[in-house]
Amino acid sequence: MSRVAAGDADAFRHLVTRHTPMVHAIAWRMLGDAVEAEDVVQETFVKLWVNAKGWTSAGGGLGGWLRRIATNGCLDRLRRARFVSDEGLPERVDEALPADVAIDGERRRAAVAASIHALPDRQRAAIVLTYYEGVPNAEAASILGIGVKALESLLVRARQALTRSLAGKGLLTEGAGE
Structure with missing residues (x-):
């Protein structure tokens, strides 16, 4: 630098x-x-x-x-x-997979992406930083300008919203999101 x-x-x-x-x-x-x-x-x-x-x-x-x-x-x-x-x-399709598996996987991926994009902005940012980017909670909290407890609260609410959304789309079995 x-x-x-x-x-x-x-x-x-x-x-x-x-x-x-x-x-x-x-x-x-x-x-x-x-x-x-x-x-x-x-x-x-x-x-x-x-x-x-x-x-x-x-x-x-x-x-x-x-x-x-x-x-x-x-x-x-x-x-x-x-x-x-x-x-x-x-779309990203692995040609080695059977077509039915690829189609089902794409449907699930699209549903998860849509559910993540439906989250409030800060909840989405918390999910992206911690789960997709692997950023530790303390660093993610710093990036978002909040405390670690507030980040953890955002993550809990985001996971609950994602569970409800995916269950409503029939993508979670009973008790899977708990």
Whole structure:
């Protein structure tokens, strides 16, 4: 980061290459739109370049800082008027699976994604950061600007809402979400 702060484009390019997959994954999972996710990635790295001189390693290092910027960028976009895209979520099918298994798996994946996108913004952010990105609770709480107990409360409410949603779609057996 000190090289980036000094204007070293190669160092910046290295950080972009290294951290883009993580930043894009957060943005795509929170926004569900590839174009919007790419915009958040670009905005995140513009902020890294512009604010490199003021960056400190406290608070989860560079990865934690980039997660915070990306999450806040997603939350800002979610607070704005919702953009409706006619582009569906990208499908990912493993050709080695039998067709019926692949179709059932895709149906479940789409139902889970829809249920996650139906969550309130902060609950969605908590789920994405902790379960999809594997961010420890303390770091996720810091990214969201809340305490660990508040994060845990968000996660409990999010899991309950997901259980109700998936049970209503017939995807959970009795007692599976408890």
